Amino acid sequence: MDSMATAADMKLATLFAGIAVVLLTGVLFGRIAQSLRQPIVIGEIAAGIVLGPSLLGLLPGDPSGLLFPAEVRPLLSAVSQVGLVLFMFMVGWEFEKRLIKPHVGMAAGISLSSVALAFGLGALSAVVLYDGHDTVNGEHISFTAFATFMGAAMSVTAFPVLARILSDHRLSDTRVGTLALASAAIDDVLAWCMLAYVSALVTSGGDPGDLFMIAIRGVVYVALMFLVVRPLLDAITWRFAGKERWRALLVVLCAGALLSAWATTWIGIHAIFGAFLFGFVTPREPAHLLVEHIRRPLEQISLILLPVFFIVTGLGVDIGGLTGTRYLELALILAVACSGKLLGSVIPARLSGLPWREAGTLGLLMNTRGLTELVILNAAVSLGVLDGQMFTMMVIMALFTTALAGPLLPRGPALEALRSRPEPAKT
Template sequence: MTSDAMVMHVVGASALIVVAAHAVGHVARRLKQPYIVGQLAAGIALGPSLLGSVAPGAQHTLFPQQIGPALTGFSQFSLVVFLFAVGYELDLKVLGDRARSAVTVAVASFVVPMAVGSGCALLFQEQLRDLGMPRHLGASTVVFAGVALSITAVPVLTAIVRENGLARTVPGVVAVSAAGLLDVVGWTVLAGVLLHSGGGVGTPDWQWRVVLAAGFVALMLVAARPVLRGLLWRTRMDPSLRLALLIGFALGSAWVTDALGLHVIFGALLAGVVVPREDGGTLDPDLVRPLHEVGSLLLPFFFVVSGQSVTLDGLNVTGWVVLAVVTVLAVTTKTAGGTLAARLGGLDRDDARTVGVLMSTRGLTELIALNAGFQAGLVSRSLYSVLVFMALATTLLTQPLLILVGALSDRTRRVLPDGDGAHTAPAADLG
């Protein structure tokens, strides 16, 4: 394939990816499911699991190996923009009077699934061998198995909360706040796992990577915000130029963390966290709106690239059993742990059940973490496929479970007064 032919092939494949992902996302929303679930389903459908099984020739023609690097580049760019926006919107000050409940729910929703996931990885190593895992699992793989069950997707959860009218209710505020706290803990643990698991060729030993990563984080937290405020805000810079420079800043931060043997996701998140807000701590609409638009447009590339590694048709009997068990554990550990913690945090029975169900939402954030672990060699292709479908299943189950526990009933909904939690949802919907 000539270079000109490859470029045009990328253009054609991109057209298919964008149209298919957003069309299926629209269908998912009509079915009362998050938009992102439809995009994820489209990405998997365009991979070997569906299109590759039904029409392998067409799948190979549409997505030949030669265009893989270009699609991966679009995928990584979309991840950086998306997580840069997530980091910018992260604000733990929204906890307010619900801090005790949110912290209790966050701790339980992380510790319980973490313990169950890591414990199962140790107990069922023989079964995991049938999915391509090594005979003896390393510490990084065991911890990663726990992280895979512990993730809660804040963007998707926020979309579900908003679309169900729960944004200004006690369970809605507690769930979103707890998920934000859990994200901080989860990303930190995942960063440690990736640092310990080893970097690419030419990267230093993990001890040096920890030191260098800690130094980079400290530099970003201490110096980046005042420098950015002085250069980009006080100079009254044009918003479009400021956006371009900040995306460049996020890409540079992602490049540094990737070079340290981490993943681009951590640099993008960190860049978003250190970007200054407006006076009073409010978000800059000239920054948030285009970030969401760019992220929403390009995220389908991430789903398609991730879907190319999902091989559902290649799962054996053990794989299907593991998928069923992991899905049940993923739902029960989150809902039970979140519900009990919410009750201990002072919520009534109905509100606590709603919080527990909401904390089981995974979606995009889970897929990002799984992709990072797969690229680091912590999970095999078959186990990666199982975990991706677990993420999809648990997200699809959230809406039916909300209806089951009566979360949408007027008798279970206590609306908070204005100013208490009304600002917990992001300005736009990436979920």
């Protein structure tokens, strides 16, 4: 009994040590990323890859395996999933319809065009990639699920990372900045809907009857969220705010996000969809009080938990395992990812009257995938849609497309010219 307790204690101690290394490495790489004009998240994702088999695992004695042994990885995964659910709740909560309303026509046109072209090219690339990745952990994956996922993965734009890039370059209040944010917001909603479909498709095993039941339960769930949960949350929020019971409200919202994630998992849709929708229906008023007492504490929690998500992602990335043929597939994935979002954004932007410089900048911004892409990729792994090599290539694509924006965005007089074009007047 004592030896079992000691083994359990050492298992937890190893988990604590691993998380400590993750946090410190994430801070270091985040600072390096900032010095290279990159978002912090780029450094944190890179830290996860470095600590995994791609680099640390290649050293003598396999330090990666010692830090993150097989028996500890399920615990790491559980911690990362809590962080992921809370992050998705924040993404849904921070989704602002007011971003879209002032220029809904142009934003919708740009978003739908970029999503349609990226999705189409992604699904088309699946024709080439499918035969080499149609089996995951001994289970055969349907072409429909694989192709739909590839389309969804190519379509996404990382709204949180995009907002940070715009802030760092002081483009948030410019015409191109607000259009990018509005278009990315629409992109993300479409991407989550596509992921929900893939999740339902995989869970049902392609059976039309099961898929229909998942769809029915999903519609009922969404209706309950808007018709019952939303007004209930509004009443609770104002009641707790009036009595300054912020800790209780924080607990209620976190519990609600976790329960909503459980509900969508039970329905047959991935947990992140439930967390996102719960955030979407959560009230945003009184704004200044909620930001100070709820959002900021949740952001601090994410600072601790999200790096664990990055290391769990990094442990699944094995760059050394890619062969010559896989590098050709990676080149195809990068070409499809960049061309779909760039052309799909630049062409409608030009047709809407934006100059080439603004249209090109918009295309670069819409091509950033960052953390949102990792969320989708990890969901695909948990659903059994991606094998290890495809996961590695898609993570590299997410890093590459996000890192492009920093060095390629206009500088000097060209950047000042963009800043001189303010956000269009709201209607």
